[in-house]
Amino acid sequence: MxxxxxxxxxxxxxxxxxxxxxxxxxxxxxxxxxxxxxxxxxxxxxxxxxxxxxxxxxxxxxxxxxTFYTMYKRKPAGQYHVGVCINTLCAVMGGDQIWEELTEHVGVGHDETTADGKISLERLECNAACDFAPVMMVNWEFFDNQTPASAKQLVDDLRDGKDVAPTRGPKKLCTFKEASRVLAGMSDGLAGDGPSAAGPSLEGLRLAKEKGWSKPPREGAE
Ligand code: FES
Known part of the structure; x- marks a missing residue:
């Protein structure tokens, strides 16, 4: 080509x-x-x-x-690249079960794409969103607190062309190619769309405010 x-x-x-x-x-x-x-x-x-x-x-x-970074694909990814976190916390919270049921439901395995080119699956390591475990990502947008049933429904909706909104981030999911263009540094104007920090991520801050806690002074600072 x-x-x-x-x-x-x-x-x-x-x-x-x-x-x-x-x-x-x-x-x-x-x-x-x-x-x-x-x-x-x-x-x-x-x-x-x-x-x-x-x-x-x-x-x-x-x-x-x-070939070093897993975000670069060596064969065509699906229009929607679906990652399931199988790192320790997500795994014990249900990530392993999601992966098992989702691969059977979709009919492809790790780094494989469906014949219609719509869905590819990947076993992901920690997405740095452990407080929302078990977490999935589609084209690098977060889908928090998933279950095997919600994961299968999500993929079915994507295959049916329904509008799907991530739990956090923009209201509408873009395609894998569109997401790659954003990662290349070409803005789609949606970076500030939707919530990024939410719920359990802000719990420590809420508690600190309630208790009047503040960070300790830095050693050696005036
Ligand atoms: S272990 Fe899944 S997001 Fe951290």
Missing amino acids: TYAPEVRERLERDAKEIIGRYPKSRSALLPLLHLVQSEDGYVSDDGQEFCAEMLGLTKAEVVGVS
């Missing part, structure tokens, strides 16, 4: 904008990998060559990075 001239032109324009944000061009590799993922739905061979060319790197240097 080679990029069509108009696609190549658009990618180059976006890549130059991203590279211009960094003092050294090679620092733009991570966002550029997200950029090609937003075009192809995964980090394609052509995409990696494009990154190497734009940044003056060897393809081996690019591949060394793209």
